[in-house]
Amino acid sequence: MKNAKPHALVSWIGNADLKAISSTEAEGQALGPIIATLKAQAFDSVELLYSYPEDQVKPYLAWLQEQVSISIHSHAISLSSPVNFGEIYVQANQQLSRLSAKGFKLSILLSPGTPAMQAVWILLGKTRYPCQFYQSSLEQGVKQVDIPFELSAEYLPAAKSIKSAKIRQLAEVGAPINAAFDNIVTRNPYMQSLKAQAQILAEHEVPVLIYGETGTGKELFARAIHNASRRANRPFVPINCGAIPTELVDSVLFGHKKGAFTGAISDKPGVFEQADGGTLFLDEFGELEPSVQVRLLRVLQEGVFVPVGSTREQKADVRLITATHRNLMEAVAKGNLREDLFYRVAVGVLHLPPLREREGDLVLLADSLVKAMSVRDSTLKHKKISSEAKNLILQHPWRGNVRELQSTLLRAALWCQGDDITAADIRQALFHLPEWNNDLMNKDVSKGIDIQGIIGEVVRHYIRKALQQSGQNKTRAAQLLGLKNYQTLNNWMEKYGVK
Incomplete structure (x- = not known):
């Protein structure tokens, strides 16, 4: 031996x-x-x-x-x-x-x-x-x-031949910088009418509000409007309002001066100053706190703002495009959104449908996304979706809309063997989310129930929803759940095993 x-x-x-x-x-x-x-x-x-x-x-x-x-x-x-x-x-x-x-x-x-x-x-x-x-x-x-x-x-698989940096680029699902209305792939009549409306709005300087679920293409529409407008050669500045910590909102929007607060080691321009002369895109607009809404309204009405730590007003010539998945009229009714601010931003309004309601678009989009991947990397140039795979794509609910579809197709394209993306490849690439149990209130107590398990199931469900809603911002998620602060949320997450 x-x-x-x-x-x-x-x-x-x-x-x-x-x-x-x-x-x-x-x-x-x-x-x-x-x-x-x-x-x-x-x-x-x-x-x-x-x-x-x-x-x-x-x-x-x-x-x-x-x-x-x-x-x-x-x-x-x-x-x-x-x-x-x-x-x-x-x-x-x-x-x-x-x-x-x-x-x-x-x-x-x-x-x-x-x-x-x-x-x-x-x-x-x-x-x-x-x-x-x-x-x-x-x-x-x-x-x-x-x-x-x-x-x-x-x-x-193709993943072996593609460098990590290229895979990260392929995984980016943001709208292209040079996005135009031709980038919005559709044959659905309602989507085509939305494109026509957006093209008209692009020619005017009115604020635009875009409604839609996560992943429906709100930023793609916003960039296409900007690129078709007279401001096309000026900055387009996107910001996700739901991902900004509450204590930093003023600084992010309006900038700050050196020494304005601990950690402010130099002057920093806010997004209004960065977008001066161009377009400011406020995604998840409905997440802004009422106190911030007052200062935002003043900028929109008077075209001036004051950076944190400064006493001098600065001017901003900005075309505003906002986006949200929330019902803002309901937020106005509940007092969570100022009515005067709502009517200021909601001049041109576009309602983007979820992918499941875009009849005729699903396979067209899937083919278009795979083709776009092949253009961005030659390793994927011969990839195509099989008929069986397309049937499976048509059966999936696509809760994450176009974003989920693109991520799934990328995973399948990277790991499929050969040029055909098969139904098995799609099935392996899909994330199957468990269905929420709607029968929690109707269990048979006479046979015994696990009350702690039921409580844990409810807690885990709503913590995950709040984190998703807030863009993983724990402070905001804690507020949505009625908890005192993010530390309390951390304690609940640890207790109930939420990662």
């Missing part, structure tokens, strides 16, 4: 592993998948990849070395995101290539890490580096996994 290859276990370090240090259990899965696997199977060494901060990982590595006698080798990996397939592929391939060149027998632990990390392990282990796969779970313990399919190395 002296000539036997040394056996190495390769794994990402996951959150459950890092929590192992504080575990009160002496044995088993409470100590995390990595150590559970090392105790259950014999290896000569373990190779660990991690993208967590050093101060979290170093104590874990020291603790792990105390638990096992084999060699532990750790590798800090820089990732822009734990779900960036391109970066994960490059890093994982580099580590497996190095170990393979040294003559190691390889085993990969799939359990720790994100689904993207697990997918890349399977891809590499089934095409380039023969290995054994292991999984470790609380319910089933440590098991060797048989993955019952083969991949051809000749048909490795």
Whole structure:
């Protein structure tokens, strides 16, 4: 046995592993998948990849070395995101290539890490580096996994050939800077009438209010209006009002002077000054607090504003386009939006329909988006959507509208094998959100119920909705939920396991 290859276990370090240090259990899965696997199977060494901060990982590595006698080798990996397939592929391939060149027998632990990390392990282990796969779970313990399919190395996904920076560019779903009305792809009669209305509005200097769900193309319309207007050669400045911390709204909108508050180390222009002579696009306009609405109204009425920390008025010549998914008339009725401000911004109004109501547009848009990807990167130039995949696309509700459709098609195009994007590729790329249980108030108490579980289900549902509504702004989400502050929200999120 002296000539036997040394056996190495390769794994990402996951959150459950890092929590192992504080575990009160002496044995088993409470100590995390990595150590559970090392105790259950014999290896000569373990190779660990991690993208967590050093101060979290170093104590874990020291603790792990105390638990096992084999060699532990750790590798800090820089990732822009734990779900960036391109970066994960490059890093994982580099580590497996190095170990393979040294003559190691390889085993990969799939359990720790994100689904993207697990997918890349399977891809590499089934095409380039023969290995054994292991999984470790609380319910089933440590098991060797048989993955019952083969991949051809000749048909490795496009993600392998595309650089990470290019994948990030392809994933950007914002409207192009030079957006024109021709970029709005539709054959739907209502959408065509909206394009005609928007073209008329572009010729005038009136404020425009755009209604629509998230991902329906509000910024695309706003940029097309700007680019077709007399202000086309001047700045277009977009800002998401729902993502601005409450305490910084005045500074973001109107700018500030050096020393105006802690951290104001220099003068900084606000978006009104940046957009002077051009167009200011206020997305999620309905999120602005009433106190800010007063100052915004003055700018629109008089064309002047005062930066934070200044006493001198500045002028701003700005064409305003606002967008929201909220019912602003209802907000006016409830006193959450000033009526005079509403009528100031709602001169030209466009109601963008959700994708599910744009009859005849879904397949047309899907083909157009794939074609746009192929233009932006030659690796994707032959990709096309199969008939079966198009039927599956037509069946999906697309709650995230065009944005969700584009993201799904990109995932499918990057990982499909060959040029045809199949129904299986689309199915794998889709995120299936669980349906909200509308029967929570009608459970049969006589058979016993889990009241704490029901409360937790309700809390998790509405916390996620509030975070989505606020653009992940915890202060605003706490307000929407009637909680005192973001720290209270943090406590609830921790208690009920909301990430």
